Amino acid sequence: RSMSSVTIPPPACMLRPLEVPLRYLFGPGPSNVPPRILAAGSRPIIGHLHPEMYEIMNDIKKGIQYAFQTENNMTIAMSGSGHAAMECAVFNTVEPGESVLIAINGIWGERVAEIAERMGKRLRTGLRTLNKYTTLIPIHKPVLFFLTHGESSAGLCHPVDGIGDICRKHDCLFLVDTVASLGAAPIFMDKQNIDILYSGSQKALNAPPGTAPISFNDRACHKMFNRKTKPVSYLFDMTHLSNYWGCDGKPARVYHHTGPVSGFFALRESLAILAERGLEESWKKHKEVAAYLYRGLEDLGLKLFVPERDLRLPSVTTIAIPEGYDWREMLTYIMKHHHMEMTGGLGPSIGMVMRIGLMGYNCEKTNADMALHALADALKNCKKSKP
Numbered sequence: 360r361s362m363s364s365v366t367i368p369p370p371a372c373m374l375r376p377l378e379v380p381l382r383y384l385f386g387p388g389p390s391n392v393p394p395r396i397l398a399a400g401s402r403p404i405i406g407h408l409h410p411e412m413y414e415i416m417n418d419i420k421k422g423i424q425y426a427f428q429t430e431n432n433m434t435i436a437m438s439g440s441g442h443a444a445m446e447c448a449v450f451n452t453v454e455p456g457e458s459v460l461i462a463i464n465g466i467w468g469e470r471v472a473e474i475a476e477r478m479g480k481r482l483r484t485g486l487r488t489l490n491k492y493t494t495l496i497p498i499h500k501p502v503l504f505f506l507t508h509g510e511s512s513a514g515l516c517h518p519v520d521g522i523g524d525i526c527r528k529h530d531c532l533f534l535v536d537t538v539a540s541l542g543a544a545p546i547f548m549d550k551q552n553i554d555i556l557y558s559g560s561q562k563a564l565n566a567p568p569g570t571a572p573i574s575f576n577d578r579a580c581h582k583m584f585n586r587k588t589k590p591v592s593y594l595f596d597m598t599h600l601s602n603y604w605g606c607d608g609k610p611a612r613v614y615h616h617t618g619p620v621s622g623f624f625a626l627r628e629s630l631a632i633l634a635e636r637g638l639e640e641s642w643k644k645h646k647e648v649a650a651y652l653y654r655g656l657e658d659l660g661l662k663l664f665v666p667e668r669d670l671r672l673p674s675v676t677t678i679a680i681p682e683g684y685d686w687r688e689m690l691t692y693i694m695k696h697h698h699m700e701m702t703g704g705l706g707p708s709i710g711m712v713m714r715i716g717l718m719g720y721n722c723e724k725t726n727a728d729m730a731l732h733a734l735a736d737a738l739k740n741c742k743k744s745k746p
């Protein structure tokens with residue numbers, strides 16, 4: 360037997376064509392990607408260090424500055440999903456032993472607590488009012504305070520005003536997660552004194568998953584570029600990433616890692632669509648369609664999980680599980696008969712809610728009607744069988 364003969368045969372599955380069903384992605388993300396963004400992502404690849412690619416990255420930077428409402432120079436997109444941005448924010452600004460204060464209003468606070476814990480100290484404070492958190496800042500003197508703006512597991516949109524000022528007063532960086540809310544609910548990074556802001560590509564931006572906008576202001580840069588220790592991650596080290604994105608003022612960009620070229624094409628297109636449409640228009644649309652959906656849900660006799668209308672996240676709506684129904688059965692029914700994704704809860708909200716996301720391109724009253732129709736059908740057909 361020759362040394363070169365393979366002993367593992369080609370797998371049978373690889374000899375069959377790829378099959379991907381068409382689905383309405385009305386869950387908390389990813390959302391459907393419009394043809395224009397899909398087309399941008401399928402352009403021929405160029406090198407990640409070609410001048411045309413730098414130009415595209417510079418455009419992305421401008422697009423993110425607009426979406427975040429910031430003039431921060433240190434504005435880039437991560438090669439990775441929202442979690443990459445979460446880890447980048449914490450890994451670069453916190454040194455071992457420093458403390459982090461985390462507002463936990465759903466799973467995302469829990470996640471960041473877990474990330475911070477791997478870094479050193481963390482302060483987990485459980486569910487409290489924001490007032491309580493902000494009173495903890497002068498007591499614990501954390502270097503970083505984290506808050507999720509669009510809490511997709513709870514369907515909550517957390518107010519942000521005023522918190523940045525308190526953080527600033529106590530020399531603490533204010534880190535905000537807008538993965539689920541960017542483009543759907545107003546956020547003003549500079550005006551709201553947010554020191555670090557990140558988002559994701561696959562929600563209201565409607566790009567494929569895999570890239571994540573993030574921005575650091577001067578206070579955050581000062582902290583992260585004056586550390587005594589190197590960040591634990593090489594891939595997410597902002598010293599390297601700031602050079603790769605042309606933010607460090609150096610004349611040349613040098614190789615650090617190979618960025619997701621197609622992902623950046625698609626992200627650029629999604630940011631272009633947001634710029635053409637305008638942030639205010641996008642916020643207004645999400646609010647209107649959400650209000651329309653709330654009415655329809657109430658007409659079906661369903662109860663919204665967040666009673667305070669002003670605190671609801673316009674992109675992801677949480678519905679309390681109706682009495683006498685198994686939420687898993689309803690979601691499976693909707694997927695099977697309507698080819699539509701809605702999801703259950705996540706982390707602390709598992710078993711408490713069902714979630715409907717109508718984000719960006721998907722945010723239309725006609726889609727809300729389809730989702731309501733599917734829910735009405737499930738309510739008719741999934742009622743727990745009588746004893």
Ligand code: PMP
Pocket residue numbers: 387388440441442443467507509510511512536537538539559568
């Ligand atoms: N934060 C929030 C608010 C999210 O909704 C999500 C994604 N569901 C993430 C962070 C994590 O993003 P990703 O799944 O892209 O890593």
